[in-house]
Amino acid sequence: MADNSLKDFYIPTYILVPESEAEIVPDAPKCPVIVFINSKSGGQLGGDLFVTYCSLLNEHQVFDLGKEAPDKVLSRIYLNLEKLKLGGDDLAIKIQERLRIIVAGGDGTAGWLLGVVCDLKLSKPPPIATVPLGTGNNLPFAFGWGKKNPVTDRHSVESFLKKVREAKEMKIDNWHILMRMKAPKDGPCDPIAPLELPHSLHAFHRVSATDSLNMEGCHTFRGGFWNYFSLGMDAQVSYAFHSERKLHPDKFKNQLVNQSTYAKLGFAASIFHHSSLNIAQLAKVKIMKKSGQWRDLDIPHSIRSIICLNLPSFSGGLNPWGTPNSKKQRDRDLTPPFVDDGLLEVVGFRDAWHGLVLFAPNGHGTRLAQAHRIRFEFHKGATDHTYMRIDGEPWKQPLPVDDDTVVVEISHLGQVNMLATHDCKSKSIHDPSTPTHDAEDEDSNEEYDTVQDGEERRKFGAADTFRIPDEVDISHLS
Template sequence: MGDCNSETNRLLKEFYVPNYILDPESEREPISYTPGCPVIVFINSRSGGQLGGDLLVTYRQLLNELQVFDLKEEAPDKVLHRLYSNLEKLKSDGDNLAAEIQKRLRLIVAGGDGTASWLLGVVCDLKLAHPPPVATVPLGTGNNLPFSFGWGKKNPGTDRQSVKSFLEQVTKATEMKIDSWHIVMRMRIPKEGSCDPIAPPELPHSLHAFQRVPNADSLNRNGYCTFRGGFWNYFSMGMDAQVSYAFHSERKLHPEKFKNQLVNQSTYAKLGLTQGWFLPSLPQTSSRNIAQLATIKVMRKPGYWEKLNISHSIRSIICLNLPSFSGGFNPWGTPSKRKARDRDLTAPFVDDGLIEIVGFRDAWQGLLLLTPKGHGTRLAQARGVRFEFHKGAAEHTYMRLDGEPWKQPLPADDDKVVVEISHLGQVNMLATLNCRSKSINDPSSPSSGQQDEDSSSGESEEDTEAKRKFGAADTFKLPTAYE
C-alpha cells in the first residue's frame, strides 16, 4: 500500500481490498479489520492526455495494485464478473469479510462520459441483488456525468494528496438513484460490402458494438443488424454530434495535440465553426434539418405513441436524462408555472421515468444556456422516443451517446433505420453535497410532487425479458449458481 505515514495508512485501510478476494488463485490473508469503504478503481489511461496514466500510477501506489484496473488492459465486465463470482464463492464458504466487502463496495471510474457509461452498463448487465454505487472522476472533455453529481468538471490533480482527498469524498458521498435508458438501433444489412454497416470501433462501448443482438434474441430480425445498449445522460443527433465526431476523429489522428483540457475545449469550439454549427439556420440544407431526416414519435402515456412535430429550423435534438450537457449546461432549465400548466412540463428529475427532449437551431441558440434562465427549445417530456429514418437527401447523419459519437448511415432505398429509446430501470450513483441532479422523491426539490401516479412503462413481460441486459454478450451475466 506504499510508504505512507501512520495517519495515511489508517485512512487507506478503509479502502483496501485483499488479494484473495480480487484473485481466486491467491491464498487467504489474515485480515484483522473490516474496511469501511472498500473500492474497485477503473481508470481509462487514455483519457485526459497524460493525466490518465499519472492517475493510474498514484492509485496503485496508495491502494492494493490489484484493485486498480487500467481499462486499456482489461474490460470492466471481465473484472466484475470474476470479482463477484469469487465473492459469492467465498460467502458460501462462510467468509464474513467477503460478505462485508460485497455489502460496502463502491466503484470509482476515471475517464470521459463514455467510459463511465461503459462501466454503468456492465454493472446493469450483471443483475446484482445489491449493485455497487459509482463515483465518477472527471477525466474527459465534457465531464457531464461527474458534474451532475457534484464531482466537478475540471480534470483532477494526480498527486497523492489529490487522490486521498477524492477518496475521502467517496466515503462521505450519498447514494442516489437515476433512471437508465434502453436504446435499440436496427438497420438492414447492406446488399454489398461488409455485413456491419458501421465498423465496430466506430460505435460507442455502451451500444455493445462488438456483439450484435444474437439470433435467439427476440429483437433479432432476419436481414437486419440490431444493436442494443443503454445510456444515462443523453442521446443526441444532428449538428452537435457532427461537431463531436469531428473532434474525436481529429483526436484519433493527432493524439499528441490533445493533452490539455483547455486546448481540447478550444479545439472543440473551433470545429463548431468549421462544421457550420454557428452558421444561420435559414439557408441550411436538408441534410442538417432534423424534420426532413426523421419522423419522431414520443410516448407520453404508457402504450400510446404520437408524432412529435418539430420546426424545420431544428438542427440538433437531445434526449436528456441529467441536468448537464456540453460541459455543464442544462438545456431543459426549469419551466415556469405557466408552461408547466399549459404544456404539462416539469422540472428535470433524474428518477421520474421521463426523458427531456430538447431541440437547437444552431450554436448561437446554445449560447443562451450561458444566461441565468437560458434553455433550448423544449419539445417534450416522454417515457419513450422513437426515431424513424427514411430515404432522403442525406446518406448519413451523426449520433452521440453519452459523449461517444458515430457516423450513422441512412437508408438508400425504401427501408428505414429505427432508433428507439425506452425506460429500463435505475442505477446507483454516488453524489456529493454539490450534486446538481434532483430527485422526485426529495422534498427539497422544486415541483417534486408532479410525478404521475402511474409510473409503469406499459411494457409486456416479453418486452421486459428482452431488455433484461444492456449488452449482447452472455459473459456479462453472472453464472446461474451465483445469481
C-alpha cells in the same frame, strides 16, 4: 487525511485474489473500494493516477482498464466473495455490503463500467463514483465530482476518497436504443464512426440471427446509454472533432484546447453549413409517456439538432432543459429534469449560436417534450446519411434511400446506482428537498412548444444487457 484513515478503503488481498492466504483483519473497512482507471485517458494523467492509487491502497484493488476488462475483474472478485461467505467469512459479508466502485476516465469509460455492472445482475450492485478524466466529463459533473481533469498527487486522491466515503447513493435511469432498417440493395448500413466504431456504444451492433429483436430482411442494431442521445448538427460537429482527434492525437492532449477546438467546429458548422437538413426534413418524431399511445411531436423547421437527455449535464456541464416554471408545469405538464423518473427530456437547438443561451441565467434550449419512449422514423429519400451521438461518441449513419423503414426507438430499460455528492446537480424525484420549479425561468421559444396527438403505436422489445466486445481496444475511450 491521516494514513490510518486509508484503512477505511483497504481490501485485503485474499478477498481480491482467489486461493490467497487468509488474513486476520481486526476491523472491516467502512468504505471498501475497487478502482478502475483508463490509463490512456487525460494524456499522462491516467497513468499518474494509477500509480498514486496503487501507492495508497492494495495494488490488487486498483485496475488498469488497458490491461484487464472490468467484467472479468468483478466476476472473479464476486465469485470469490460468495465462496468466502459460504465458508463463514464475516469480513467478506461486510465488504460485499459496503463495496463501492471508482472509475477514472472519460464519459465513455464511465458508461462502460455502468454497463458491466448492469450485465452482471448482482444481488446488491455496488454504486459507482466517477473521476473526470476526459473532454466533456458530463457524468462526473452531473453527480458533483467536477468536470476538470484531476490533480494526481497523494493529497488530492486522499481528498477524493474521503468524498467517496461521505457520498450518497442515487439511482439513475438507463435507456435502450434500437435501430432497424430494411437491408439496402446497395452498400452497408452499419454505423461509421471516426475511423472506428466508438466503444462506449456498448451493444450498439447488429443483433444475431437468433436474437429476439432480429427481423428477417432488416438490419437491426441495439445498445444503451445513460446521459444522452443526439441527432443532427450537434452529432455532426462531434463527428468532425473525433475524426480530427484520431487522425492527430498529439494535438488533443489538453482539455482546454480540446474544448476550444470543439467550440470552433460548432460555430463553423453554423456559419458554413446552412444547407444542413433540419430535423423535420429528416424524420418524423413520436413520443410516448409512461402509459398511453404514441403521439406525433411537432418539430419546428428551424431545429437542426435534437438531444434526448437523461442527466442535467451536456457539453461539459451545461443544462439544456433548465427548470420549467410553474406555468409550464401546469400548462404543458413539464417537470424539472429528475434522473430517476423514467423520462427523457427532449430539447431542440437551431445552431451553435442558439446554444449560447445556455450560458445565460436560466438559459435553456427549445423544450419539446418529456417522454418514456421516443421514436424517429426517417423520411424516404431525405438524405443518404445522418449523424448520431451517444454519451459523447458520434457516428455517421448511412440511410437507405429506397424506402422509409428506418426507425430509431429509445425506451426505458432500468436503473443503476451512482454515488453523488450532497450538493450535486442531479436531482431525484424521491428527494423532498428538490425544488419543484424556478419562478424566474423565461422561455424565449414559446412558439415552438407544441405537441400534436398521433394514433400509431408500435412496441419494440428492450435488451436485457449492455455488452462491449471482448476484442475492444479501450485506449480510445476518452
